[in-house]
Amino acid sequence: MSWATCTNGHAHWGRRGAAGLLLAERGRVLLQLRARWAHQGGTWSIPGGARERGESWVDAALREAREELGLSRHDVDVRGSSRATCGGWTYETVLGVPTGVLSLADLAESDGHAWVPAHEVADLPLHPSFRLAWSAPDSPLVAFVGA
Numbered sequence: 685m686s687w688a689t690c691t692n693g694h695a696h697w698g699r700r701g702a703a704g705l706l707l708a709e710r711g712r713v714l715l716q717l718r719a720r721w722a723h724q725g726g727t728w729s730i731p732g733g734a735r736e737r738g739e740s741w742v743d744a745a746l747r748e749a750r751e752e753l754g755l756s757r758h759d760v761d762v763r764g765s766s767r768a769t770c771g772g773w774t775y776e777t778v779l780g781v782p783t784g785v786l787s788l789a790d791l792a793e794s795d796g797h798a799w800v801p802a803h804e805v806a807d808l809p810l811h812p813s814f815r816l817a818w819s820a821p822d823s824p825l826v827a828f829v830g831a
Protein backbone atom coordinates (compact mmCIF):
# COMPACT_ATOMS: atom_id res chain seq x y z
CA MET A 685 0.00 0.00 0.00
CA SER A 686 1.15 3.50 -0.60
CA TRP A 687 0.17 7.12 -0.79
CA ALA A 688 -1.59 8.62 -3.76
CA THR A 689 -1.27 12.21 -4.88
CA CYS A 690 -4.58 13.64 -6.06
CA THR A 691 -4.86 16.31 -8.74
CA ASN A 692 -5.22 18.90 -5.95
CA GLY A 693 -1.73 17.95 -4.81
CA HIS A 694 -2.76 16.25 -1.54
CA ALA A 695 -1.32 12.98 -0.31
CA HIS A 696 -4.09 10.43 0.33
CA TRP A 697 -3.55 6.98 1.82
CA GLY A 698 -4.32 4.25 -0.71
CA ARG A 699 -3.27 4.19 -4.33
CA ARG A 700 -6.63 2.65 -5.32
CA GLY A 701 -8.64 4.78 -2.94
CA ALA A 702 -9.79 3.87 0.54
CA ALA A 703 -12.92 2.62 2.23
CA GLY A 704 -14.35 2.58 5.72
CA LEU A 705 -17.29 1.02 7.53
CA LEU A 706 -19.80 3.22 9.30
CA LEU A 707 -21.88 1.00 11.54
CA ALA A 708 -24.96 2.59 13.09
CA GLU A 709 -27.46 1.45 15.68
CA ARG A 710 -30.12 3.41 17.58
CA GLY A 711 -28.66 6.81 16.80
CA ARG A 712 -25.14 5.76 17.72
CA VAL A 713 -22.12 5.12 15.53
CA LEU A 714 -19.24 2.69 16.09
CA LEU A 715 -15.98 4.62 16.27
CA GLN A 716 -12.45 3.41 16.69
CA LEU A 717 -9.56 5.09 18.48
CA ARG A 718 -6.56 4.93 16.18
CA ALA A 719 -3.42 3.49 17.75
CA ARG A 720 -0.82 6.05 18.80
CA TRP A 721 1.77 4.78 16.31
CA ALA A 722 -0.61 4.84 13.33
CA HIS A 723 -1.11 7.73 10.93
CA GLN A 724 -3.18 10.35 12.78
CA GLY A 725 -2.86 8.19 15.91
CA GLY A 726 -4.93 9.16 18.93
CA THR A 727 -7.87 10.32 16.83
CA TRP A 728 -11.29 8.72 16.44
CA SER A 729 -12.56 7.46 13.13
CA ILE A 730 -14.41 4.57 11.57
CA PRO A 731 -12.47 1.38 10.78
CA GLY A 732 -11.09 1.66 7.29
CA GLY A 733 -8.07 1.83 5.06
CA ALA A 734 -6.60 1.46 1.62
CA ARG A 735 -8.42 -0.61 -0.99
CA GLU A 736 -6.41 -3.50 -2.38
CA ARG A 737 -6.12 -4.61 -5.98
CA GLY A 738 -9.31 -6.23 -7.24
CA GLU A 739 -11.27 -5.46 -4.10
CA SER A 740 -14.74 -3.93 -4.15
CA TRP A 741 -15.38 -0.96 -1.87
CA VAL A 742 -17.58 -3.09 0.37
CA ASP A 743 -14.98 -5.86 0.56
CA ALA A 744 -12.27 -3.34 1.45
CA ALA A 745 -14.37 -1.77 4.22
CA LEU A 746 -15.35 -5.15 5.69
CA ARG A 747 -11.77 -6.44 5.54
CA GLU A 748 -10.49 -3.40 7.41
CA ALA A 749 -13.25 -3.77 10.01
CA ARG A 750 -12.23 -7.40 10.51
CA GLU A 751 -8.52 -6.55 10.80
CA GLU A 752 -9.06 -3.67 13.20
CA LEU A 753 -12.09 -4.66 15.30
CA GLY A 754 -12.61 -8.36 14.64
CA LEU A 755 -15.92 -7.87 12.84
CA SER A 756 -17.04 -10.66 10.55
CA ARG A 757 -18.94 -9.85 7.37
CA HIS A 758 -21.89 -11.77 8.83
CA ASP A 759 -21.99 -9.13 11.57
CA VAL A 760 -22.87 -6.42 9.07
CA ASP A 761 -26.01 -5.75 7.06
CA VAL A 762 -24.78 -3.40 4.32
CA ARG A 763 -27.40 -0.74 3.52
CA GLY A 764 -25.55 1.48 1.09
CA SER A 765 -22.53 3.67 0.74
CA SER A 766 -21.46 7.25 0.38
CA ARG A 767 -18.66 8.39 -1.91
CA ALA A 768 -16.38 11.36 -1.36
CA THR A 769 -13.81 12.34 -3.93
CA CYS A 770 -10.87 14.70 -3.94
CA GLY A 771 -8.96 15.41 -7.11
CA GLY A 772 -9.70 12.01 -8.62
CA TRP A 773 -9.06 10.10 -5.38
CA THR A 774 -12.01 8.26 -3.81
CA TYR A 775 -13.03 7.46 -0.24
CA GLU A 776 -16.07 5.22 0.01
CA THR A 777 -17.95 5.04 3.31
CA VAL A 778 -19.93 1.81 3.51
CA LEU A 779 -23.08 2.23 5.60
CA GLY A 780 -24.30 -0.72 7.62
CA VAL A 781 -26.14 -1.94 10.69
CA PRO A 782 -25.19 -4.83 12.99
CA THR A 783 -27.04 -8.09 12.37
CA GLY A 784 -26.89 -8.96 16.06
CA VAL A 785 -24.85 -8.51 19.21
CA LEU A 786 -21.26 -7.85 18.23
CA SER A 787 -18.18 -9.21 19.89
CA LEU A 788 -15.51 -6.60 19.20
CA ALA A 789 -11.78 -6.68 19.84
CA ASP A 790 -9.14 -4.00 19.43
CA LEU A 791 -6.72 -5.47 16.95
CA ALA A 792 -4.44 -3.84 14.38
CA GLU A 793 -4.24 -0.05 14.58
CA SER A 794 -6.94 0.11 17.25
CA ASP A 795 -6.55 1.40 20.82
CA GLY A 796 -10.25 1.24 21.63
CA HIS A 797 -13.76 1.53 20.28
CA ALA A 798 -17.07 2.99 21.39
CA TRP A 799 -20.66 3.43 20.33
CA VAL A 800 -20.96 7.19 20.23
CA PRO A 801 -24.28 9.08 20.07
CA ALA A 802 -24.45 11.02 16.79
CA HIS A 803 -24.69 14.40 18.55
CA GLU A 804 -21.44 13.75 20.48
CA VAL A 805 -19.28 12.68 17.55
CA ALA A 806 -18.08 16.16 16.56
CA ASP A 807 -16.85 16.81 20.14
CA LEU A 808 -14.23 14.05 19.86
CA PRO A 809 -10.75 14.52 18.42
CA LEU A 810 -11.58 13.10 15.01
CA HIS A 811 -9.35 11.97 12.19
CA PRO A 812 -9.32 14.99 9.81
CA SER A 813 -10.76 13.05 6.86
CA PHE A 814 -13.56 11.62 8.96
CA ARG A 815 -14.33 15.06 10.40
CA LEU A 816 -14.66 16.45 6.89
CA ALA A 817 -17.09 13.71 5.88
CA TRP A 818 -19.06 13.89 9.11
CA SER A 819 -19.28 17.69 9.24
CA ALA A 820 -20.15 18.24 5.58
CA PRO A 821 -23.46 20.04 5.02
CA ASP A 822 -26.26 17.47 4.67
CA SER A 823 -23.73 14.72 5.40
CA PRO A 824 -25.11 11.34 4.26
CA LEU A 825 -23.23 9.79 7.19
CA VAL A 826 -25.09 11.84 9.79
CA ALA A 827 -28.36 11.25 7.96
CA PHE A 828 -27.76 7.50 8.00
CA VAL A 829 -26.97 7.33 11.72
CA GLY A 830 -29.95 9.50 12.55
CA ALA A 831 -32.32 7.54 10.33
Ligand SMILES: [Zn+2]
Nearest residue numbers: 690694770771
Ligand atom coordinates in the same frame (compact mmCIF):
# COMPACT_ATOMS: atom_id res chain seq x y z
ZN1 LIG B 1 -7.01 15.55 -2.47
